[in-house]
């Protein structure tokens with residue numbers, strides 16, 4: 001850590017600035033992540049790494065900047081820069097047990113006071129919202145900078161502070177001049193006075209434009225591509241997603257989907273019946289904790305919550321296995337497989353085990369699930385959670401690539417679930433950063449993998465048995481099209497319509513299960529139930 005701090009300080013190419021009020025109390029200077037090409041900076045700085053004075057380890061508390069903004073800015077950098085950020089701060093990367101305030105101190109050069117519940121909620125809102133609205137916010141920043149190159153060469157921390165300020169003003173409608181002042185102070189203390197002046201200039205211009213209803217927004221005009229670009233900016237999604245959804249669902253549905261993806265996600269909890277906890281028991285806990293909930297109309301073990309997750313975590317309900325966080329859309333995939341006591345089930349891509357655990361709780365201690373996954377770390381999570389949920393007695397984990405396993409193993413089952421790796425385009429409201437990490441090429445590769453995994457999974461199904469293929473994607477090419485192609489390759493399988501297993505509103509014309517975020521206010525998910533001939 002000490003090495004890393006010197007490394008970050010060495011990165012600063014700016015001329016020395018007068019110490020800020022907070023830094024003047026200590027001899028150590030704040031660390032600042034300057035320059036956006038962190039990988040090359042990291043290696044340059046690595047060569048310049050020198051001995052570190054013990055004063056760098058001093059903990060400095062800054063009570064002037066708002067804690068939620070300081071923590072949000074650092075968390076946003078960690079999410080956006082990923083490995084490059086961790087490498088910069090710590091030669092050993094993202095070590096376990098690293099606490100967030102430690103990252104804040106090493107990035108900004110100071111600590112803030114510990115976050116209270118209100119701060120934590122703000123951090124969640126600000127970080128999630130700033131990531132979701134990134135394309136939109138960057139469009140505003142570029143429009144309000146003198147030129148494109150100012151934006152392109154902006155330091156990562158300065159960029160995050162500007163995005164936070166813009167998000168708070170434009171999307172959270174927070175009192176604008178307080179937002180300007182707070183973000184200016186953060187930029188001054190964490191970077192330098194000049195950075196504060198820049199934040200001040202840009203955010204004040206934004207406030208004026210917003211107040212006169214004259215934000216520089218793109219117009220929906222020109223050819224299809226230009227309009228897709230404008231929509232992508234207005235609703236803050238990648239252009240390729242807008243084009244794809246407009247093609248498959250039409251413009252109106254594509255817009256509704258983007259609005260859904262930009263809304264605050266709600267979560268579902270599943271009462272862990274495997275441990276004897278009923279939904280009524282779970283509801284009693286939630287009442288005691290004063291967490292508002294709605295009973296699921298689709299799944300009898302599930303409740304939906306909009307707020308209160310921190311309270312639930314702190315009360316230990318997840319850690320002690322009273323309930324699990326699981327979207328109803330995922331629960332309905334399990335309903336489609338219809339696990340019953342005494343069943344032998346193969347779960348082909350099982351980790352981290354959301355569906356395995358739910359299936360195990362349906363077995364009431366009788367039967368067996370072979371849970372296969374290629375990712376050892378994620379399988380370990382499954383094993384540990386299964387113990388906590390007290391369903392480990394019916395689960396055997398298998399660390400393997402399904403394609404090898406199916407080729408070399410005599411194991412066969414009457415019920416086989418293939419919850420395939422997918423683009424995750426159905427869960428963009430919960431996974432705020434996912435939209436920026438996917439591209440069209442990923443989708444093409446995934447389709448190939450899905451074909452291969454389907455072929456492999458089909459070998460594990462006994463004659464007369466069931467294969468459920470599922471994804472958490474809304475993309476027809478990962479869903480219906482994969483099943484159609486599979487049925488052409490495997491005439492020994494046919495579609496078993498989903499109507500006996502899931503409510504009618506989730507049925508597609510071809511008898512598949514599909515949860516549509518816009519229609520059902522759940523994550524997007526797809527599943528097909530396929531029967532193997534006797």
Ligand SMILES: C[S@@+](CC[C@H](N)C(=O)[O-])C[C@H]1O[C@@H](n2cnc3c(N)ncnc32)[C@H](O)[C@@H]1O
Nearest residue numbers: 349350351352353354355373374375401402419
């Ligand atoms: C969508 S996730 C499964 C989620 C899981 N069913 C649940 O409900 O928690 C897909 C999983 O497929 C696994 N996977 C990817 N390729 C695989 C392969 N060739 N063989 C086995 N597992 C694979 C990944 O490691 C990942 O855990």
